[in-house]
Structure formats: C-alpha cells, structure tokens
Amino acid sequence: MVLYFQSNVADPPVTIYMGKDKFENEDLIKYGFPEDVWFHVDKLSSAHVYVRLQPGQTWLDIPPAVIEDCAQLVKANSIEGNKRNNITVIYTPWDNLKKTPGMETGQVTFHNQKKVKRVYVEKRENAIVNRLNKTKQEKYPDLMQEKVQRDKIDRKAARTDEFAEKEEARKLAAAKHKAEKEIQELFDKSNMRSNKRDTDVEDINAAEEDFM
Structure with a gap:
C-alpha cells in the first residue's frame, strides 16, 4: 500500500x-x-x-x-x-x-x-x-506497470526529439547548400561579365588598328 x-x-x-x-x-x-x-x-x-x-x-x-x-x-x-x-x-x-x-x-x-x-x-x-x-x-x-508505461512515454519522446533534431539538421544542411549554390552562381555570372568586357576591349583595339 x-x-x-x-x-x-x-x-x-x-x-x-x-x-x-x-x-x-x-x-x-x-x-x-x-x-x-x-x-x-x-x-x-x-x-x-x-x-x-x-x-x-x-x-x-x-x-x-x-x-x-x-x-x-x-x-x-x-x-x-x-x-x-x-x-x-x-x-x-x-x-x-x-x-x-x-x-x-x-x-x-x-x-x-x-x-x-x-x-x-x-x-x-x-x-x-x-x-x-x-x-x-x-x-x-501497480508500480511496476506504471514504470513500464512511463518508460514507453520517455522512449517515444526520445524518438520524437531525435527525429526533430535530424529534421532540423537536414533543413540547415539544405539551407547551407542553397546559399553556397547561389554564391557560386553569382561568382560565375560575375566572371561572364568580366570576360565580355575583355572581349569588347579587344574588338575596339582591333578596330582602331584597322582605322589607322
């Protein structure tokens, strides 16, 4: 009792x-x-x-x-x-x-x-x-049965917490990958603009030589 x-x-x-x-x-x-x-x-x-x-x-x-x-x-x-x-x-x-x-x-x-x-x-x-x-x-x-039920609740909560942690890690990894991809795309576009300017300068110089 x-x-x-x-x-x-x-x-x-x-x-x-x-x-x-x-x-x-x-x-x-x-x-x-x-x-x-x-x-x-x-x-x-x-x-x-x-x-x-x-x-x-x-x-x-x-x-x-x-x-x-x-x-x-x-x-x-x-x-x-x-x-x-x-x-x-x-x-x-x-x-x-x-x-x-x-x-x-x-x-x-x-x-x-x-x-x-x-x-x-x-x-x-x-x-x-x-x-x-x-x-x-x-x-x-029934103290033993109460303990068994409580342990089940704790294990379920632990699994839920573990899933939440993994999901949060997945979201962070996805966000990081997206940010890295955007930076890489920005870098690539910057190179393209720079190359175009170099080409334009070469064309102008060639035209000046032909004129002269």
Whole structure:
C-alpha cells in the first residue's frame, strides 16, 4: 500500500507519497520516476517520502514551502524523529538512490553524495502535518506497470526529439547548400561579365588598328 498526499502550497498542487512499510519502500526505490525526489530523516529510521514534480522539472525546482511539507511529513513518520526537536532531513533525486548487495530491505545509499541536500527542522509543525493528513489517500498501485508505461512515454519522446533534431539538421544542411549554390552562381555570372568586357576591349583595339 502507498499513501498519497497533496501539497497545496504550490501551484499546481504537488503529489507527495510514501510507502506503508519497508517492503513498499523497496518498490518505490525500484520503480521511481525521473522527476521524483526522495526525503528521509538523516541518521534515523523514518518513512521514505517522495515528492513527484512535473515532467521536466528537477529537484532544484522544488518550492521551499513544498520542501517544508515533505520534511514535516518525514519527521511525523519517524518514530524517533517525531519525538525530537532540531533534526535534519536529507533529500536527493530518485535516480541518485543506490542499492548495493547485502543491503537490508528499504535501505539505500547514494551514487553521488554531492547531490544530497539537507534541511533543518526545528520542531514538528502540527498545522502542516494535519493539512497534509486531510488529503491522505491509501492506494494499491501497480508500480511496476506504471514504470513500464512511463518508460514507453520517455522512449517515444526520445524518438520524437531525435527525429526533430535530424529534421532540423537536414533543413540547415539544405539551407547551407542553397546559399553556397547561389554564391557560386553569382561568382560565375560575375566572371561572364568580366570576360565580355575583355572581349569588347579587344574588338575596339582591333578596330582602331584597322582605322589607322
């Protein structure tokens, strides 16, 4: 089961979701989308919370208010973190999550530590947590099938982009060829005019010699 929330502090509203337990967390790690961003309490056990941005957005595009919503939701769903003040929440793009052999279910590390950001959470903000909980929905999605469909969309978009790039390159090459041809034709006509003038001068000189 996956729990879904709506953060209405952004326009349009942003979907936040998390696994019910470590087994769902494992699936979320495996079947995430490119625009998903992962949140977790630093150095403590907590829920794995994700925010799903709009296609094309990156983790650097998350509004500060949405980051606060995610951090509060992570804290509220950490047994130890919920009891403490002054904790740190870490977040990183989904594709920076890394699984290595021997890791426990739901456990992750990172491909690049430099792509992990931290946000300080002084205390639990009940107003934020309550607002998010009012939007909570429990669902049983087929995460693998959703991922398959998303990958199909990405591949189709990639093919479309590739075709557009090739078409643009073809048009540029055609325009370049046309320009080069026009320049060559202009050069050839210029030579013809020059040759005609030379011929005319020779004819005049010959006529003057005959007259003399």
